[in-house]
Amino acid sequence: MHILNPQQLQEVDVLTMQRQQIRSWDLMERAAKAALKQIIADHPAMLGEPITILCGKGNNGGDGLVMARLLLEMGQKPSVWLQHASQYSVDNQENQGLLPIGYLKTFHLHTNFEFPKQGLLIDCLFGYGLSKALTSDWQPIIEQINAFEGRVVSIDMPSGLACEGHLPAGSPIVEADCVYTFQMPKLNLVLPDYGYYAKSFKIISIDLDEAAIAESSSSSFYSDADSMATLRKPRLKYSHKGTFGHALLLGGSYGKMGAMVLASKAAIRTGCGLLTAAVPIAGVSILQCTVPEAMVLADTNEQALQDFNFPTAYSAIGIGVGMGTSVESQQGFSIFLRSLPAESKLVLDADALNCLAKHSQLLAHLPKESILSPHPKELSRLLGTWQHDYDKITKAKAFCQQYEVYLLIKGANSLLVCPDGELHFNATGNPGMATGGAGDVLTGILTSLRAQGYPAKEAALLGMYIHGLAADLAVEELGEESLIASDISNYIGKAFMRLTQGGF
Template sequence: MKILSSAQLKSVDQETIRIEGISSWELMERASSIVTASILEDYIDSIKELPIVVVCGKGNNGGDGLAIARQLQESGYDVEVRLLKSESYSDDNLLNQEKLEEITFFGLDDDLDLPTEGFLVDCLFGYGLSAPLGSEWQAVISQINAFHGKVLSVDMPSGLLLDGVGLESDPIVKAWKVYTFQVPKLSLLLPDNSRYVNEFSILDIGLDLRAMADQNSQYNFIDSELLEVLIRHRSRFSHKGTYGNVALIGGSLGKIGAVLLASRAALRTGCGLVTAYIPKCGYQILQIGLAEAMVTLDSAEEHLMDFNIEPIYSSYAVGIGMGKSEETIRGFGLWLQGLNEESKVVLDADALNILSENENMLKFLPKNSVLTPHPKELKRLIGEWENDLDKLEKSKTFARENNIVMVIKGANTAIVNPTGDIYFNSTGNPGMATGGTGDVLTGIIGSLLAQGYESLDAAVFGVYVHGLAGDFAKGWVGEASLIATDVIEYIPSALMELSQEH
């Protein structure tokens, strides 16, 4: 799914109107009815007994709000409307004003007279806002943010730019939930904007698919439809060699569990063989903990030193629990130099930390190696950033200069391709913020590389499956109790769901 700019979205709206032979008001009515239905579906148990206030601006986002208010009233709900005073309403806004019996108008300095509880539907501004709101909006936005009920924003939290990062001092609505139209908006996906976007839903309002496909964008949102071309089905004549042999390289005294988690994840993701290359102290742990994995030992007892790994593996996943002893750094560097250009490698954890402290090693990375940093590891690699947009630009530069695929872990994990394309993930939940889930992701991506997936495809597919497995696990154990092993247990469920969909 493409993530589009404001100009592109406007173009798609206009093309949809032209192709379908409908008016802009009819498209607005369709979009508003879908928002209304979604609100009722999400809050049906509480919305019946509580007041609803819809705060509307002068443009088409305000027109959406007026339509939503009318539709809720027609369904028997207690709805009040607050509409900004203006001498220049949009045509569709005016048309929807005529269809409402009672509207309370307000100015920027007025008291909105909001109820003490219930629901507030924010329809002041949509995706068309081109600059941050001025200080004159502070009083209105502050009243909305002080509301004690749930604030539901339509398309965008008012005041937040479609492709920008909001400042704490900016007048921006802090939404409990955002109902955004057709495609996600870039700013809804950025961690810097989390104070304004608790969660969001993407509502299909029937915009023309071909018009959207004709738009060019470097930003993409990973959903199950995007994975349709990636999913491979197994031949009944295949064997374990068909699906590759991944070498998982890592571990040190006290951190052998990282390799065990990655090995289990790799097997559950479908590779034919898994070999763990670890220091001697981890031998019994791996052999007892995972009967299906093979083990190869380094000569050192408590950390890796030799990296005496035969070049026979389909892919390599390195760095998990590895540590940064002098011998490990030296051995890792020599091993990197021995790789050929076709080697498929995913690097995580201490492999990334070693690279950040020894930048000369970057030139030895095989083309399209996959790096999976969390925010602190990323900062060590690319340096400080001003905000999330700056972070993405610096990550694109790093990926291009080193010809690697970067997986920036976190909410809406971002995958950066050397070409500059960025893919944001749609699966996962806060319960996955626990030790070991990164090791699981490394095992998943290493497994997909071993099975023959190209680096970008392995990263996109792997991140989605990892998050989807975490979502299944959340449904069973909740967020607070979720651990990395739970994610591994639900990898089969994630893969089966994708297979059934396609």
């Protein structure tokens, strides 16, 4: 799914109206109906509670006016506030005239609202057309919205949050409980810096012209179920275990062997034909007992990987989980990395990344199209600090281009940065995944997919999607607080089934 900039969104709107032979008013009507339908589905109790709609002077405000009219037709009596202005958009003006005379209340930037103590507030002040931060004049209005004790939902964007671009700290922005955004996500809805203003979002289809969207050039994408389902490879009747590759996982150290157990189980659950786990001597019996499906190789060191004297002729190699960063492990890792054939399919996580950060000269020895999967702290060790998300993305793009690797930055809406500069944001996952070992599971998934022959980009995209989807399915039964990494691994099979069947 494309992520477009405001100019492209406007162009798609225009092409949609031309090709579908409708007016902008019709498109507004369609959008408002779709948004209201979803809001009611998510908040059925709202029809018995106070509803407040704040409308701006543009087309986002027009959406709010349409919703107000629809609610009136349903027998509801929403409180509707319209921004006082000398000029309104054409469709906004037309929709004002479709409401009962005298029904609208106008507000100025100094207005003190008397919001009810509960209910739903629908924010329709600014949409995707906002290109910069609101001035401080808007602060009193935004503060009153954010102080509302009920639920706040925003249409298309939280008012004050532009679709893209860095905004100064302290800018007036609505803190929405949910954003109902039209057709596709907007870039600032999937960036950590602005997560506080869009605690969740839902994509509302308004049947914009698909060809017009496809014709729009974009380097940012949102990995949803439809796009991910096309990546999954069907299994043929006469396949055998050799068909699906032999993966090697290297890691573990005294006290951290659980990371290798988690990664190994995830790799097998993801479908590689064979798995070998390379661990210190102390980990052999642990792996043999907990993951009987895996073969095990032992390093010469009792408590940590040291010699790394393992074969390299595997379908894919994942390295780093629970490995530690002892001097011996760093030296062994360095020798092993330098010895890898150029065509090796490599996944690096955790302490492998920390070793790279300590010895940056090793980055030049990474096989092309390696996948690195850092969490934000590990990323900062590789890239250095950044000022904000756009600065982080710029540095990540440069890193990937320089070393021809993929960076899978873990977090909410995990981000895959590609060597060609493409950005792919993930649609699955939840806060329950903020638990030890979740990243080890991802390493197993990624290594398994690479071993099965998935190209690096497809493996990273499908891997992070399945990882998040497995966690989402687990949370449906267990809740976010109780989710542990093993649960994610246990639900990988159901995640593949859900992806195949659709409906998520």
